[in-house]
């Protein structure tokens with residue numbers, strides 16, 4: 001029977017049983033609601049774990065919970081693997097003997113899930129070289145079923161392509177979250193280490209289900225207090241909870257901590273006393289957290305202290321910390337997000353200028369963490385020129401999962417296509433095919449989770465957490481496949497639901513780019529809180545804080561000239577890429593105004609003038625949101641009322657705010673270019689003064 005028919009039967013059964021059960025999103029994609037009766041025919045009878053580690057237990061418990069839910073029965077743990085049992089075993093174990101040859105292909109953390117017959121018994125075996133692989137394999141088996149496949153057909157094998165897969169929490173010790181739109185911090189620092197909330201376990205389960213293996217607990221704009229003994233104890237409690245789920249904890253380290261909490265007179269990385277302080281601090285942390293991951297550091301950036309305060313380089317600073325962590329096996333994730341207030345250079349060039357000369361000068365346990373684009377998590381940026389330019393330095397890529405620049409919690413913007421675009425970008429550093437995906441040793445995502453009941457402020461924001469994990473596991477993934485997987489697990493593996501939800505998601509990021517910053521524009525948002533449009537802002541203290549710095553619109557034209565006649569930022573890319581970007585005609589249209597300043601009447605390939613084309617994009621973005629609303633309405637009978645209503649309300653906000661972005665932007669551009677709107681185009685709802693007067697002192701996340 002086809003899946004569509006199975007789902008039709010299930011829907012009919014449900015209809016007979018009354019309205020679908022209300023849900024609040026807490027269960028994320030791990031809902032484990034019963035499969036349709038026909039899909040439950042071949043049910044597992046028991047779970048047998050060949051090992052006693054806490055990770056093995058976590059895997060077995062998850063299977064018990066998941067299979068129990070999906071098959072609407074109890075699937076208990078057992079010692080004997082009878083016919084129909086699910087067995088968790090290391091590759092060397094007898095019951096996994098026939099899989100032994102696969103061992104080398106699984107490496108660390110990889111898994112294989114197969115239906116095999118052992119001494120006449122049909123077993124489902126989840127096997128790996130290590131327990132972490134078994135944990136991931138267990139979640140993969142559940143995902144297989146949740147996405148509408150049958151147990152009988154299971155045959156899975158996978159290993160992660162990226163070693164460090166980390167969530168960065170920008171959580172402050174007072175419970176606020178920098179750029180967080182899902183309530184207060186998940187960590188109740190005040191009550192820790194005594195109160196160990198069940199939520200922490202569910203957070204760890206969710207991460208393990210998508211292969212995330214690290215969490216930085218505190219904000220990159222770090223407080224030195226997080227390194228005091230009191231807070232180390234709190235972090236240790238979280239580490240204990242996360243350990244069975246394969247998640248290491250990391251801390252953001254404030255570079256000046258030796259002064260602030262160590263009472264030294266300097267934090268100079270070349271001062272032996274400073275180095276000794278960090279060594280002692282690392283020893284203290286490892287005594288409490290033996291598998292501590294290491295430090296994330298934002299230094300000499302946006303006013304944060306750093307090695308440059310002492311005339312030292314980023315390598316000097318990173319290597320000093322790395323030396324303190326090395327004896328314990330820890331790493332330093334040193335951020336390349338730097339730009340200086342006294343540097344008149346194009347902001348997009350500054351990170352490259354600082355870091356490129358340091359290639360090969362970092363210690364072995366340092367990773368340089370580079371944002372996806374050269375400025376700052378904008379709705380669209382070209383890939384960062386450091387990718388491909390530091391062949392002798394392990395690089396991590398940093399994405400922002402929280403939607404600081406993409407509509408906060410309310411806009412439905414699926415980030416899969418954004419991740420995909422950067423990861424697939426060809427740096428041409430070593431010839432064609434030198435993709436960003438192929439040159440990263442780690443992937444960090446600025447987390448979007450908070451204390452909201454649905455974790456992320458909306459159901460669809462959960463998809464971005466999910467997609468981040470799936471991309472970190474395999475950066476060559478396809479965003480549409482991930483969206484479909486998520487939709488099946490989150491709603492139902494009913495093709496009617498999955499097709500429509502995936503369709504909504506597919507174009508949602510492009511739509512946000514269209515109504516916010518089309519054709520390569522960037523950084524046009526409101527000051528400080530970053531909510532809403534403010535392309536007119538021009539009076540902030542530092543030039544690069546002002547939107548006008550980025551769009552450079554005048555009566556003649558618009559865009560940032562980064563060619564040889566402008567800031568020359570294009571020269572930071574490998575020659576074949578630079579060659580293409582030099583000419584507006586060969587620059588990808590989506591990045592046109594990032595690299596070029598063009599006249600308003602510049603002829604686009606469509607035949608439109610640049611001005612007309614901009615208007616088309618704004619309108620296209622708004623129209624897409626309307627289409628998503630229509631799609632969602634059509635799903636009303638397929639989705640439980642609680643998640644349906646909340647999402648519908650948020651789409652209402654998005655529809656209003658997409659129009660606001662469009663209208664305010666157009667009103668401003670027209671005040672600069674004095675051009676009329678093309679015939680038939682709707683005029684902004686208000687005049688420019690009205691948009692400028694809007695004020696949001698209470699916007700969240702700031």
Ligand code: BDP
Pocket residue numbers: 178179220221298337376377404
């Ligand atoms: C910017 C955020 C700011 C962060 C900064 C960073 O607005 O709050 O501190 O990124 O990444 O986008 O350090």
